Amino acid sequence: MADSALSAARGRVPCTIITGFLGAGKTTLIRNLLEQTGGSRLAIVVNEFGDVGIDGEILRSCGVENCPQDNIVELANGCICCTVADDFAPALDRILALEPKVDHILIETSGLALPKPLVQAFQWPAIRGRVTVDGVIAVVDGPALAEGRVAADPAALETQRAADASIDHDDPVEEVFEDQIACADLVIVSKTDLLGEADRARVEETLRPHLPPAVRIVAGVNGKVDAAVALGLGLGVEDDIENRRTHHDDEADHEHDEFDSFVVELPAVARPEDLARRISAAVEAENILRLKGFAHVEGKPLRLLVQAAGPRVDHYFDRPWSADETPRTRLVVIGLKGIDRAAIERILAA
Numbered sequence: 001m002a003d004s005a006l007s008a009a010r011g012r013v014p015c016t017i018i019t020g021f022l023g024a025g026k027t028t029l030i031r032n033l034l035e036q037t038g039g040s041r042l043a044i045v046v047n048e049f050g051d052v053g054i055d056g057e058i059l060r061s062c063g064v065e066n067c068p069q070d071n072i073v074e075l076a077n078g079c080i081c082c083t084v085a086d087d088f089a090p091a092l093d094r095i096l097a098l099e100p101k102v103d104h105i106l107i108e109t110s111g112l113a114l115p116k117p118l119v120q121a122f123q124w125p126a127i128r129g130r131v132t133v134d135g136v137i138a139v140v141d142g143p144a145l146a147e148g149r150v151a152a153d154p155a156a157l158e159t160q161r162a163a164d165a166s167i168d169h170d171d172p173v174e175e176v177f178e179d180q181i182a183c184a185d186l187v188i189v190s191k192t193d194l195l196g197e198a199d200r201a202r203v204e205e206t207l208r209p210h211l212p213p214a215v216r217i218v219a220g221v222n223g224k225v226d227a228a229v230a231l232g233l234g235l236g237v238e239d240d241i242e243n244r245r246t247h248h249d250d251e252a253d254h255e256h257d258e259f260d261s262f263v264v265e266l267p268a269v270a271r272p273e274d275l276a277r278r279i280s281a282a283v284e285a286e287n288i289l290r291l292k293g294f295a296h297v298e299g300k301p302l303r304l305l306v307q308a309a310g311p312r313v314d315h316y317f318d319r320p321w322s323a324d325e326t327p328r329t330r331l332v333v334i335g336l337k338g339i340d341r342a343a344i345e346r347i348l349a350a
Helices: 002-009 026-036 054-060 084-096 115-121 142-146 154-161 172-182 197-210 272-285 341-349
Strands: 013-020 042-047 072-075 104-108 131-141 186-190 216-220 259-266 288-296 302-309 312-320 329-336
Touching: 013 026, 013 115, 026 104, 026 131, 026 186, 042 084, 072 084, 084 115, 115 131, 115 172, 131 142, 131 172, 142 186, 142 197, 172 197, 186 197, 197 216, 259 288, 259 341, 272 288, 272 302, 272 312, 272 329, 272 341, 329 341
Parallel strands: 013 104, 013 131, 042 072, 042 104, 131 186, 186 216
Antiparallel strands: 259 329, 288 302, 288 329, 302 312
8 A cells, every 4th residue: 555655745645446346345345445455544435336434434433543434435326437527526525625635535336337438537727637547456246157157147138148149248237347348457256265266267268358468356355355455557548548448438428227226115023044935035036236235133133234236135133223224124126127126126026
């Protein structure tokens, strides 16, 4: 992190953009990076998809001294690459006004965000003189990619591929994934502790043709990557971003209308295992790409954090409900356009 502190001292705060598909492990990576960088003061911009700040809450619960709660800014008004002027620029203003000054900014994009428009915003005169893009990190789901999928939900992707027997790079989900990889300075393969040697080799063989030789592919075991590898790259990516070709280079604007997001509110649950079972059933039955949220468990003073990416459902008690909170169950569902909300709500409420 010495490079980051040096850049900050020169007046331009380095920013690391962390991109990756839904459920790839971006928030887990950031949590682990926070714990390794005690000598530098950090700030985080979290771009949620949906109106419940799950990822922001996860990071706030870390309790890491060098990144207090006031240093975490959530952008929930839409994809960050579509709302740069309205949301991201003011968020930077807020962070750069903090005292004491921050040494490094971590930007967690939504799973749908395209990195290139965000990096291009760092060329704007109002932004360029104050911050620089230290590097772009793409987090990819190792087990999914080893099986030929860019995300952990095979049913959702199978729906997209059904129209063409060959690999369809016009597929929206594939395009998002490939555009993220095209802009990466470092690719972190998550969940490699779940992969054998042959699977790891298959993942690298899939990624390497899309990457320049200088871009490294590193393993993230249990979400852990050495901060010295991920931060302090000092690349000034905004000066090179036009050389990174993506699917959307010839488009003046882009839309994410192929995705839907909504919130499901449920009563308190009797047992975490019951909720996990219903979530797994909903993911299997409908085109759900990601589900995340918090739950109130009867008789428990602790908040249950729930996350699902594909068939895998993780849940654990992350902290006590605070005195000013009303315990409740709220789940954010993200899926392909046209997912059956009523059917999903019925399964989750069963």
